[in-house]
Amino acid sequence: MAKFANIDVVEHKKPSRLxxxxxxxxxxxxxxxxxxxxxxxxxxx
Known part of the structure; x- marks a missing residue:
């Protein structure tokens, strides 16, 4: 479960296309x- 939380945090740091x-x-x-x-x-x- 902790691994999934880390992935979510990393994903949100990426700048979106917008x-x-x-x-x-x-x-x-x-x-x-x-x-x-x-x-x-x-x-x-």
Missing amino acids: DKAIKEVKNGEVETFKNFNDFEKSLNA
């Missing part, structure tokens, strides 16, 4: 757009 995505956006690694028109322009470029 946390990684938020971090990437904050670091400017992901291109963000002010509005949908800017997004469409980037697709056409």
